[in-house]
Amino acid sequence: MTAALQLSTSCPRGLADLNARELIALGATDVRERSTGVMCLGTLETAYRACLWSRVANRILLTLARFEAADAAEFYQHARELDWSEHIAPGATLACDFSGRHPAITHTHFGALKLKDAICDQLRAQAGFRPDIARLRPSVRVHAHAIGAHITLALDLSGESLHRRGYRGSAGAAPLKENVAAGMLLRAGWPELAARGAPFLDPLCGSGTLVIEAALIAADMAPGRHRDYFGFLGWRGHDAPLWSALCAEADARVRAVAAAREPLRGQDNDPHAIRGARENAVRAGVAARVQLEVKALAQAAPLQPGVPGLLCTNPPYGVRLSDRESARTLHRELGRVLREHFEGWDAAILTGAPELGMELGIRAHRTHALWNGALECRLLRLTVAPESLREPGHLSRTNLAETAGARMFANRLAKNLKRLQGWAERTGISCYRLYDADMPEYAFAIDRYQSIEPPRTWLYVQEYAAPAEIERDAVRRRRGEVLATLPAALDVPAERVRLRTRRRMRRGEQYIKAGPSKTRDAECDGQPGQTGPLVVEEGGLRFEVNFDEYLDTGLFLDHRLTRARLRALAAGQRFLNLYAYTGSATVYAAAGGALASTSVDLSRTYLQWAQRNLALNALSRAEHRLVQADCREWLAEAARAGERYQLVFLDPPTFSNSKRMRGVLDIQRDHAALIDATARVCAPEGVILFATNAQRFRLDTTLAERYDIRDTSAATLPLDFERNPRIHRCFELRPRR
Secondary structure, X not given: OOOOEEEEEEOOOOOHHHHHHHHXXXXXXXXXXXXXXXXXXXXXXHHHHHHHHOOOOOEEEEEEEEEEOOOHHHHXXXXXXXXXXXXXXXXXXXXXEEEEEXXXXXXXXXXXXXXXXXXXXXXXXXXXXXXXXXXXXXXXXXXXXEXXXXXXXXXXXXXXXXXXXXXXXXXXXXXXXXXXXXXXXXXXXXXXXXXXXXXXXXXXXXXXXXXXXXXXXXXXXXXXXXXXXXXXXXXXXXXXXXXXXXXXXXXXXXXXXXXOOOOEEEEEOOHHXXXXXXXXXXXXXXXXXXXXXXXXXXXXXXXXXXXXXXXXXXXXXXXXXXXXHHXXXXXXXXXXXXXXXXXXXXXXXXXXXXXXXXXXXXXXXEXXXXXXXXXXXXXXXXXXXXXXEOOOOOOOOOOXXXXXXXXXXXXXXXXXXXXXXXXXXXXXXXXXXXXXXXXXXXXXXXXXXXEEEOEEEEEEEEEEOOOOOOOHHHHHHHHHHHHHHHHHHHOOOHHHEEEEEEEOOOOOOOOOOOOOOOOOOOEEEOOOOOOOOEEEEEOOEEEEEOOOOOOOOOOOHHHHHHHHHHHHHOOOOEEEEEOOOOOHHHHHHHHOOOOEEEEEEOOHHHHHHHHHHHHHOOOOOOOEEEEXXXXXXXXXXXXXXXXXXXXEEEOXXXXXXXXXXXXXXXXXHHHHXXXXXXXXXEEEEEEEEEEEOOOOOOOXXXXXXXXXXXXXXXXXXXXXXOOOOOOOEEEEEEEOO
């Protein structure tokens, strides 16, 4: 009961800080926030209180062991070393989960099976019994989480997600998770308002989740009190008297709370939804504290004029295109009701489409990112007052940067810049990715370039083309918000911001307006000829970049570490650069001491660019040869001529059907043959660095029969691209002789 335990929680994204505050109030120490939860120290009583009282957590986990495991066999061995009889009694049932990213255990189901085997084998050998497996409500649930080769084993004390309070019978068409609803209320300051007896209304209450959670908070009722299942109830370490005492304490706290001045209200125009909400309120034990009515939104009004309170609601988002106009109309109606009847009230409105917030006609003074399941939403906090009113749906160029979404976008940029700028300065990096669709509604990649000729800071902004079902007005509005926000947020003049659009092309279509072969499954749409070439520095070397004439700038920033690896391996070697593009890899290899190099590409434009890059670094010598050719045809001829290279960089396009080459290149289909052709010009002691940007790439398993393979994808992923680990795949292959 009093021993310090290592605990961790999970919670919806956007609520970790609230979860941390809860745990501190419940007695936890050494509390550390993560993006989707909290790590802390606490007693068993702390853990039980968290299961009973946490309003925003999903799960409470008790850490049992931490270790490193290079592969599945080592994972099994470490897991089997624990004395599972301390946790699992004869007759108990078991469930196992595995999550995270492990270099060898690539399927979570396989990881869960290895964990189950280790536990069952250990119990059968040491204690003489084997637990049955139960997927639903097991006596004990054990969870393994991998971060690389580091694995944490934990006991799931909650058993199933704590958002399942036990009162919901009818959820409606688009249910709001109970802990997300509670997070909305905590963000909006409802505990303090409830303590003052403030009124509450959800005018679009659906199945009543917000009203019920508001009543639980107002009545100081433990959200877990109505659950009949927790993961610790069948655990051998369960302290039943302690749990009973904590439940009795929770019951006493409810009785000590005085009734509110008026019931907390919810309304909806759907009689079926209100019927379900009333049933949910009965199961939650708050039926006497709430009032749930069938009413249209237009009929919403305070019971006591002049007494401010909180209006909190989760209106339809209009995710489907067919629902978008009705969602816009509803938000306008909600804004009208607020302006006409709720002056002086606070409002908290959750929306999955931030532009709908403009339809309210009320400026949000705070906006919070919040995830409801997999959907990223925005919680808009408003105060209905004359100074916060504006024309519904109105956006001019002068106020685009002042919208709630634009402010959230600016805050994200500032946060990213703070995280990356110091790292870039320490490591001498002058060109890096600052933002990559971190907020899905702002689907842009933003790269920051520091040119040395001339000395300027530039922003290269690539907009990922929106799906056809997204309205063009919404796309233009978000683009306008981005362009209005960037100059002030990043202190870069608007004339040094370059915008391009990347569009997915159908297989078999040729890339256009972007030069041959090296675009990454996209076409380019921009404003050519405005800036011309610039010179930037990377790794002490100089490179020409161009923001206007091609989709890609001439320097793939995600391959920064790959190029450094080539320089480290190049001393005294003959280097081959296939699909050489602008020759940046060749410059690195030459700077690293390569005796000679051959760079092959089908584009004369790119080879001329490569020549300029070599010249910028005083490396333009005869031994660094540039060849215009189809790489596959050139490889066949080079093999027949007996050419050999000790170091090869193979970075082909994902797909190409250029009219200047024979056939079609599909890297997923053709990579094994291409690697084999490359190996024919590889010296016996040579190494091939193979890279691809194919998003769903899978390496041909038969290659392991012919090559020693090292997956360097994670090791070559720079800090500024960590949010997108699929940006590239890299492998080092050494032919077996």
